[in-house]
Amino acid sequence: MKKLKVQKISLFSGIMLALNSLIGSGWLFGAGTAARVAGPAAIISWILGAVIIISIALTYVELGAMFPESGGMSRYAQYSHGQLLGFIAAWANWISLITLVPMEAVASVQYMSSWPWSWANWTHHFMHDGNITANGMWVVILFMLAFTLINFWSVKLMTRFTNLISVFKIALPTLTILMLIISGFHPANFGHSVGTFMPYGSRSIFEAAAVSGIIMSYDAFQTIINMGGEMVNPHKNIVRGVLISMIITAVIYIMLQVAFIGAINPAMLAKDGWHGINFTSPFADIAILLGMNWLAILLYMDAFVSPFGTGVAFVATASRALAAMTHTRHLPQWLGRLARRYMIPRFAMVTDFILAVILVNTFRNWSLLATVITGSTLIAYLTGPVTVMALRKMRPDLKRPFAPAYMTWLAPVAFVLASLAIYWTMWPTTIQVILVIALGLPIYLYYEARYHHTAWGVQLRSSAWLLCYLVFISIMSYVGSEGFGGQNWVKYPWDFVVIIIASLFFYWWGTCSHLPAIDPGAEEVNRRVKL
Numbered sequence: 001m002k003k004l005k006v007q008k009i010s011l012f013s014g015i016m017l018a019l020n021s022l023i024g025s026g027w028l029f030g031a032g033t034a035a036r037v038a039g040p041a042a043i044i045s046w047i048l049g050a051v052i053i054i055s056i057a058l059t060y061v062e063l064g065a066m067f068p069e070s071g072g073m074s075r076y077a078q079y080s081h082g083q084l085l086g087f088i089a090a091w092a093n094w095i096s097l098i099t100l101v102p103m104e105a106v107a108s109v110q111y112m113s114s115w116p117w118s119w120a121n122w123t124h125h126f127m128h129d130g131n132i133t134a135n136g137m138w139v140v141i142l143f144m145l146a147f148t149l150i151n152f153w154s155v156k157l158m159t160r161f162t163n164l165i166s167v168f169k170i171a172l173p174t175l176t177i178l179m180l181i182i183s184g185f186h187p188a189n190f191g192h193s194v195g196t197f198m199p200y201g202s203r204s205i206f207e208a209a210a211v212s213g214i215i216m217s218y219d220a221f222q223t224i225i226n227m228g229g230e231m232v233n234p235h236k237n238i239v240r241g242v243l244i245s246m247i248i249t250a251v252i253y254i255m256l257q258v259a260f261i262g263a264i265n266p267a268m269l270a271k272d273g274w275h276g277i278n279f280t281s282p283f284a285d286i287a288i289l290l291g292m293n294w295l296a297i298l299l300y301m302d303a304f305v306s307p308f309g310t311g312v313a314f315v316a317t318a319s320r321a322l323a324a325m326t327h328t329r330h331l332p333q334w335l336g337r338l339a340r341r342y343m344i345p346r347f348a349m350v351t352d353f354i355l356a357v358i359l360v361n362t363f364r365n366w367s368l369l370a371t372v373i374t375g376s377t378l379i380a381y382l383t384g385p386v387t388v389m390a391l392r393k394m395r396p397d398l399k400r401p402f403a404p405a406y407m408t409w410l411a412p413v414a415f416v417l418a419s420l421a422i423y424w425t426m427w428p429t430t431i432q433v434i435l436v437i438a439l440g441l442p443i444y445l446y447y448e449a450r451y452h453h454t455a456w457g458v459q460l461r462s463s464a465w466l467l468c469y470l471v472f473i474s475i476m477s478y479v480g481s482e483g484f485g486g487q488n489w490v491k492y493p494w495d496f497v498v499i500i501i502a503s504l505f506f507y508w509w510g511t512c513s514h515l516p517a518i519d520p521g522a523e524e525v526n527r528r529v530k531l
Contacts, residue, residue: 002480014224017169017313018245022312023169026109027253031260032282034212038156038204039261039274040197046257048300052209052249052421053218055414057242058407059384064225064238065401066177066391067525075324077383079522080390080514084459085115085383085446085466090325091440093380096219096373097318098352099280101370105143109136110365111303130365140360145448147311148353151319151344172287172302173252176295178281180259186288189261197272203483203492210424216374217253219381220310221246222317233530239402241347256283265289276382288295289348319348331449331530375433378422382466385411385418386510393511395518412507419503422473427484430477458515465509472502 009017034042063076078086097317113126113136126136193198198205209215224241263286279285284299323345326335335348363369389411391398406408422430478496480486490498 010232010441011241014237014241015245015248016043017316018220018224018241019170020026021218022218022245022249023252024104024217024390024444025103025307026213027173027256028107028111028214028281028306029161030217030253031257031275032279034208034214035261035264036163036277037200037212037228038208039206040200041199041202042208042212042259042261043254044205044216044310046254048205049209049214049218050170050246050254052414052417052456053217053221054246054250055380056384056418057221057246057387057465057469058253058404059388059411059414060222060225060381061239061242062388062400062404062407063384063391066398066529067522068238068529069525075521076387077133079519080387080394081383081462082459082515082519083448083509085463087325087444088463088466089383090321091444092376092437093115093222093442094318094321094325095345095436096319096377096380097314098355099359099363100220101147101318101352101374102140102356102363103143103373104307104314105140106360106365106369107303108143108311109139111281111300111307112139120354127429127458132360133145137361138362141357143308143311144356144360147308147315148349150312151315151349163236169302169306170248171262172298173256175434176299177252177255177259179292179295179452180263180283180286180290183292184286185259185262186263186264186266187262188266190266203481205422206424207483210374210426212419213370213374214253215421216247216370216377217248219377220313220317220416236401238284247500252427267491273471275476310462315349315352318352319345322348331443331447359505372433375422377427377428378418378425378435379437379470380417381471382415383510386440386465386507387512390514391518398518398523398526399531400475401531403530415501415507416456416500419499419506421471423477423480423495423499425475427480428485431474462513462515465506465513468509469506472506476502477486 036044038045077084077089109126109132112123126133126139132140163198220438221242224238260282268277286298287296287299322335325331335351388407476499478486479489481490481492483492
């Protein structure tokens with residue numbers, strides 16, 4: 001009997017897949033929104049967002065290189081702290097991934113609804129008062145179905161599609177940067193002092209990082225890690241793929257913000273200030289104002305292509321994350337079943353598609369979906385810095401292809417930065433996201449009571465730090481400064497001081513709360529690693 005050859009993802013294809021995830025609807029919306037919130041200081045917001053996510057990503061790179069497996073980010077917390085913490089982290093991560101699929105579809109339809117051509121009048125009924133209409137909903141569902149079908153038959157088809165789309169998604173932002181700088185750049189827009197560069201104060205920098213989709217735009221680094229088991233030489237290429245894709249993305253996003261700020265007509269700023277800059281399609285609108293209609297047409301096309309490509313990539317990532325969650329037997333096992341020929345989790349893909357349809361019917365605009373993503377992603381990421389250092393304490397002898405000495409200080413810094421970013425998402429978003437994550441606990445408790453009967457004392461001891469942390473950050477969000485939606489009982493910047501000190505305590509608690517022994521499944525995966 002002929003043995004089927006499993007198709008593997010090369011480093012180049014992995015980077016293209018990551019870029020396809022990273023450069024999505026965020027670049028189309030983010031620069032305009034960030035400039036309106038923070039003015040020229042929005043450049044610092046993009047740099048800050050990159051620093052936060054890269055610091056978190058490096059903790060996961062060490063874990064991904066140690067445990068190269070599909071959907072790996074859904075299991076790392078379980079390896080060090082047991083099944084309850086692993087389930088909470090995996091559920092939060094999966095919620096963010098599944099929400100990205102309808103968000104990208106909504107972004108495509110939202111831009112379609114503003115096409116300026118007379119032949120496209122039929123698209124204008126897709127949106128009403130910022131929300132998807134019934135007509136638009138059918139197009140959103142059609143897009144999500146296309147995302148799923150491209151993934152459904154093979155990894156090879158998906159990677160060929162994403163390689164093609166990714167080249168376009170890199171080329172057009174680069175072209176936009178060059179043309180805006182050449183055609184209409186006004187250096188005076190950046191200000192001539194700290195006050196004019198930062199017209200709304202330092203707080204606006206942190207606000208822009210959270211509410212403008214900046215942090216969300218960077219968080220797709222996990223695409224490579226979650227597909228680690230399907231990569232060629234994963235012990236080397238996971239590290240390379242994450243770092244290369246993140247650096248390329250950061251450069252593109254920061255330069256897009258610079259180009260956007262420099263391209264604004266100074267007369268508009270003199271009249272309305274940065275708060276008055278409110279374009280429906282930021283880069284396309286500026287291109288039209290500068291007389292570059294050809295660029296505007298390309299940008300309207302990319303407003304369809306970029307979200308479409310990102311949606312395809314996240315169907316792959318979300319399905320593998322869901323399939324990986326079945327390994328702990330707290331979800332139905334059929335969700336993790338792989339199609340024999342292509343080794344693709346088709347049942348998970350279909351389930352994700354159905355849930356994405358429900359989500360988009362509940363949250364009918366881009367910003368609402370982005371809010372859910374940002375909060376749930378950051379809560380899931382809290383476990384990365386804790387897990388990586390807990391595993392170093394538990395098993396220093398495990399194979400670690402990537403084990404930098406600086407991780408001892410980077411991990412607590414990453415935890416603190418993630419905590420601050422959760423706080424920046426503002427009340428009541430914090431409590432809303434925590435409640436969405438809590439919806440998974442009844443499912444966990446059902447399977448635990450029926451099939452596992454694990455000692456609850458052990459599970460609670462190793463998970464108590466995160467449960468208490470979620471209570472703390474909810475309270476802090478409510479009592480914090482009014483600039484972040486709170487009651488202003490703890491004023492800015494003292495709210496930051498409280499969060500930093502408390503976060504270091506929770507980080508220490510988490511690293512000390514690990515299990516007595518590592519999960520046996522982790523040893524099995526690590527044994528296959530080649531140094």
